[in-house]
Amino acid sequence: MKKRFKVFRWKAVGPLLLFLVLLVVLWIIFADRIVRNEAESNLSETLGTQVDIASLTIREADAAVDIGGLAIADPRDPMKNLFEAGAITVDLDPIPLAEKKIVIDQVKLSGLRFLTARKTPARPADPNSPAGKLLSETRDWAKEKFQFPKLALGRIDSAKSLVLNPEQLGTVKAAQAFVGTVDSAREAFEQGLAALQLKPLVDSSAALASQLAKTDPKTLGLAGVKNSVTSVQKSIDRIKKARGKLEALEQSAKSSLGSLQNGLAEVNAARLKDYAFARGLLQLPSFDAPDIGASLFGEQSLDYFQRGLYYAKVAQKYIPPGLQPWNRPGPKRARRSGTTVEFPKEKEYPRFLLREGDVDLAIGGQAQNTFKATFANITSQPALLGRPATLSASGRIAGDSPISVDLSALSRHFGKSPKDSLQARVGGVSLPAIPFPGLPFAVNPGKSTLGLSFSLAGDKLAGSWEINSNQVTWNADSARLQSASLVESTVWRVVSGLNQLQVRAELSGTISNPSLKIRSNLDDAIADRLRGLVGEEVAKAEAKARAAVDKLVDQQVTALQAKVSDLQSQALTRLPVERSQLDGVQKQLETQLKRLAGSAAGGLKLPKL
Amino acid sequence: MLTLLKLLQSLFKTLHSEGTPAQVAAGMMLGAGIGLTPLLSAHNLVLFAAIVLLNVSFGGGMLGLALFTPLGFILDPVFDRIGLALLGAPALQTLWTDWYNIPLVPYTNFNNSVTLGGFVFWLVAAVPLYFLGKLAIARYRATYGARVMNSKFMKGLKASKVYNVYSWFRPE
Numbered sequence: 001m002k003k004r005f006k007v008f009r010w011k012a013v014g015p016l017l018l019f020l021v022l023l024v025v026l027w028i029i030f031a032d033r034i035v036r037n038e039a040e041s042n043l044s045e046t047l048g049t050q051v052d053i054a055s056l057t058i059r060e061a062d063a064a065v066d067i068g069g070l071a072i073a074d075p076r077d078p079m080k081n082l083f084e085a086g087a088i089t090v091d092l093d094p095i096p097l098a099e100k101k102i103v104i105d106q107v108k109l110s111g112l113r114f115l116t117a118r119k120t121p122a123r124p125a126d127p128n129s130p131a132g133k134l135l136s137e138t139r140d141w142a143k144e145k146f147q148f149p150k151l152a153l154g155r156i157d158s159a160k161s162l163v164l165n166p167e168q169l170g171t172v173k174a175a176q177a178f179v180g181t182v183d184s185a186r187e188a189f190e191q192g193l194a195a196l197q198l199k200p201l202v203d204s205s206a207a208l209a210s211q212l213a214k215t216d217p218k219t220l221g222l223a224g225v226k227n228s229v230t231s232v233q234k235s236i237d238r239i240k241k242a243r244g245k246l247e248a249l250e251q252s253a254k255s256s257l258g259s260l261q262n263g264l265a266e267v268n269a270a271r272l273k274d275y276a277f278a279r280g281l282l283q284l285p286s287f288d289a290p291d292i293g294a295s296l297f298g299e300q301s302l303d304y305f306q307r308g309l310y311y312a313k314v315a316q317k318y319i320p321p322g323l324q325p326w327n328r329p330g331p332k333r334a335r336r337s338g339t340t341v342e343f344p345k346e347k348e349y350p351r352f353l354l355r356e357g358d359v360d361l362a363i364g365g366q367a368q369n370t371f372k373a374t375f376a377n378i379t380s381q382p383a384l385l386g387r388p389a390t391l392s393a394s395g396r397i398a399g400d401s402p403i404s405v406d407l408s409a410l411s412r413h414f415g416k417s418p419k420d421s422l423q424a425r426v427g428g429v430s431l432p433a434i435p436f437p438g439l440p441f442a443v444n445p446g447k448s449t450l451g452l453s454f455s456l457a458g459d460k461l462a463g464s465w466e467i468n469s470n471q472v473t474w475n476a477d478s479a480r481l482q483s484a485s486l487v488e489s490t491v492w493r494v495v496s497g498l499n500q501l502q503v504r505a506e507l508s509g510t511i512s513n514p515s516l517k518i519r520s521n522l523d524d525a526i527a528d529r530l531r532g533l534v535g536e537e538v539a540k541a542e543a544k545a546r547a548a549v550d551k552l553v554d555q556q557v558t559a560l561q562a563k564v565s566d567l568q569s570q571a572l573t574r575l576p577v578e579r580s581q582l583d584g585v586q587k588q589l590e591t592q593l594k595r596l597a598g599s600a601a602g603g604l605k606l607p608k609l
Numbered sequence: 610m611l612t613l614l615k616l617l618q619s620l621f622k623t624l625h626s627e628g629t630p631a632q633v634a635a636g637m638m639l640g641a642g643i644g645l646t647p648l649l650s651a652h653n654l655v656l657f658a659a660i661v662l663l664n665v666s667f668g669g670g671m672l673g674l675a676l677f678t679p680l681g682f683i684l685d686p687v688f689d690r691i692g693l694a695l696l697g698a699p700a701l702q703t704l705w706t707d708w709y710n711i712p713l714v715p716y717t718n719f720n721n722s723v724t725l726g727g728f729v730f731w732l733v734a735a736v737p738l739y740f741l742g743k744l745a746i747a748r749y750r751a752t753y754g755a756r757v758m759n760s761k762f763m764k765g766l767k768a769s770k771v772y773n774v775y776s777w778f779r780p781e
Binding site: 005006007008009012013015016019098099100101325330331333334335336337338339340341342343344345348349 | 647648649658661662663664667681682685686688689692693696697702705706707708709710711712713714715716718720721722723724726
């Protein structure tokens with residue numbers, strides 16, 4: 001008899017269960033290590049810097065995770081940690097875990113430290129990772145958009161020869177690009193005017209009016225008068241239409257002229273930049289107060305704004321607005337990572353959500369600590385939550401040098417206008433020395449009040465960075481100071497007697513066209529002293545730089561201005577003449593129409609004029 | 610070298626197991642599913658349980674896994690493209706969105722392009738693979754089977770303890 005085929009192999013259930021038990025045991029043994037490594041790796045990749053976690057314990061029964069010794073390195077300074085947390089307790093909502101989603105009910109952080117020194121240098125971000133690319137993009141952005149004038153270099157040499165290459169000058173490039181625009185505008189104007197064919201219209205209408213003036217209406221008969229009236233009416237209609245088109249052309253010409261004037265202004269602005277470029281080649285110090293502020297504190301303030309932009313861009317990259325599917329690189333593994341796609345759905349959990357977090361600053365347990373910080377609604381899909389992520393912190397942190405902190409941050413990545421912003425004020429903080437680029441000394445602000453703000457809304461940037469201190473000390477490199485130039489030693493004499501420092505930098509504009517204004521209390525004092533000391537020499541050298549630029553660009557700019565003026569005068573003189581001719585001939589025709597109407601009164605119904 | 614040796618061992622054991630060619634081919638087909646897709650996905654646990662619990666050749670499953678894992682690595686770029694095309698297909702967006710929000714389903718990593726591409730590739734290839742495997746094993750047994758079975762290597766292998774453990778999963 002044929003043996004009955006069995007589908008299931010029941011005796012293998014035991015070994016299979018044993019295998020599953022083995023998997024569970026392996027998970028219990030290795031889960032903490034695996035999750036810690038994954039967390040380190042994912043956080044490092046997201047933030048673009050090394051993230052270390054000393055310990056991680058999963059408490060499955062409590063749906064909680066205890067993290068110890070979290071350290072996040074500064075992506076721009078490998079020997080510094082931006083943030084350290086002694087202990088973090090994460091309470092998870094277990095239900096979303098079934099959907100592979102992490103929803104944190106509450107996080108408690110304690111033992112926080114900021115800007116601490118690292119024992120070993122942090123690994124740099126992988127330049128090909130998303131965060132690495134953002135870091136290099138923001139660096140390039142800062143380099144491209146901001147160049148700060150140098151305050152003082154070598155000896156001021158007004159006799160130094162200056163050779164400029166026309167290709168280096170922005171004015172030449174702007175003029176070359178602009179000349180095409182002027183020619184196009186001129187061509188468009190002339191073609192528009194020619195297309196109206198005003199001369200044949202004026203001539204034929206004038207001829208008709210003249211012919212009718214010589215004719216006695218009584219000789220035409222009723223039918224002749226009727227035909228003449230119809231011809232006159234048609235001519236008047238054509239004139240009215242032509243006038244309408246002429247007015248439209250005039251409007252268009254005025255608008256074009258406005259654009260051309262703006263273009264000329266841009267060429268002139270490029271010339272001012274070229275003057276500055278030529279001055280730079282002569283290595284002249286600038287005596288304008290805003291330039292001095294930018295020379296001294298430009299790099300420092302830009303460094304802060306650059307960081308702000310980097311983190312705002314990281315937030316934009318990892319927290320997309322809306323509910324569209326979102327692609328991100330797959331997990332790192334021996335097999336190809338591929339792309340992992342998120343499919344958010346309304347009224348469901350987002351992939352990551354941190355509902356609420358508290359910071360308990362229990363360093364040493366000082367009773368004077370009044371610092372409290374809370375954060376909430378941090379999520380990977382804010383459109384699902386419909387609430388912005390917020391962080392607020394305020395209070396006093398006791399210690400050897402107590403500081404006061406007032407901080408708030410908001411990240412809104414849903415609705416029509418996504419926005420990331422931060423405002424912070426820290427009082428009594430000991431700031432590190434600020435070196436002055438190219439100068440043999442640095443300012444040590446000591447205990448200061450530091451104010452920061454930054455926001456990125458769409459493409460719009462806004463921010464401020466300010467330092468106020470009345471405990472300033474100055475550090476000089478005495479060897480370099482001995483061989484310093486007159487300008488350098490003058491600046492040193494001015495600043496070394498000061499014990500107050502007020503700096504304020506303001507960022508505005510857009511990412512593509514940012515503007516940075518920096519003022520400090522040192523600006524006017526340095527400017528006045530330098531102007532009195534070497535102003536005459538600098539003025540001579542500046543005139544030379546301007547002359548060198550003018551020599552190369554004057555001809556092109558003058559020709560360009562002439563072209564614009566020519567077009568402007570054409571538009572302003574020719575169009576009124578054409579219009580008055582149309583008006584004149586229309587008047588003549590209307591006179592003849594009245595005449596014809598008078599002669600045929602009662603027999604012909606005439607239109608209202 | 611050791612891996613190659615184990616692969617050979619598995620190959621011979623499977624080809625001469627007492628299972629029918631259909632059982633060995635079915636085991637290989639299921640093993641190919643694990644080999645073609647990235648290992649750490651929930652569907653692989655289901656496939657593994659199927660190899661163990663269903664009356665198919667366990668050795669066939671392991672052989673499928675051993676043969677198709679390197680093929681999976683080679684075909685990953687193809688799987689990536691298939692997966693991305695499917696995950697981005699407008700007609701399937703509602704399906705993916707629903708699956709993404711169903712408990713446990715996301716642990717299959719279906720929303721990863723390589724995993725989905727590999728899995729779909731396996732689904733399409735599974736039936737042809739089964740029939741091809743069945744045919745190849747039947748032919749092998751009819752031609753070289755008896756000679757290899759009587760070789761010293763196979764006799765030694767059958768006498769070892771490893772064979773005893775393996776025989777727990779021998780098809781009935």
